[in-house]
Amino acid sequence: MPSPWNVILLDIEGTTSSVSYVFDVMFPYVLRELDAYLVSAWNEPALAPVLDQIAKDAGSEDFATWTADCANEAERREKVAAEIRRLMDGDVKATGLKALQGMIWKDGFERGEMTAQVYADVPEALEAWTTAGLRVFIYSSGSIGAQKLFFGHSEAGNLLKYFSGHFDTTTGPKKEAASYNTIAAEVAEPAEKILFISDIVAELDAAKEAGMCTLLSIRPGNKPVEDGHIHEAISSFAQVSLG
Ligand SMILES: CSCCC(=O)C(=O)COP(=O)(O)O
């Protein structure tokens, strides 16, 4: 029987990988390296659009406007660092924060200080799905740069060959149906031929509203899910039946 889907769209945290790896390894790495990173990368051209995005996320027009009250470079850096710590304290999935985190993780992954955790069933499923002719995409709040570092340096090796593409919050918020309409258009598939797997019911609701099929990921350490949702649950990708 042919697969009911042509595309599988995956969340990362709580789905391919544990919440605890993100919170206990990746986020502390950012907090440790933040000040030194901002000093070393301050004049790099790649940082400027990220600083503008952080300012926009904070409700300002751009970085210059947002930091107009700062007397010098050190004060501007301190304002950025304080905003990053504030956002991370609340686990805010802001686009600028996520872009900066990805830049800071680069050294950590490339120097072998971090190796991304993925559940044992994930590489096997990616192999089975792509062998069956399905295309697999990632949609995570983590920036596309961070996603590529993550799956390029996983404990199961480099898994990037399995992905046909990546989406992050530059496509739109994960809890809005319009983002899933955009993704369906970009991967050129009708929404009903796309299966989205995530640990967050509000994300699955948005995907379902856009017409996608959904599965709720239940992994150890995920936030508890309230009853009353409409999504079938799985605890392993081995439970995804291709028909
Ligand atoms: C490589 S992504 C790092 C994890 C992260 O920052 C994040 O926000 C994950 O969110 P998700 O949408 O994958 O649950």
Ligand SMILES: [Mg+2]
């Ligand atoms: Mg998640």
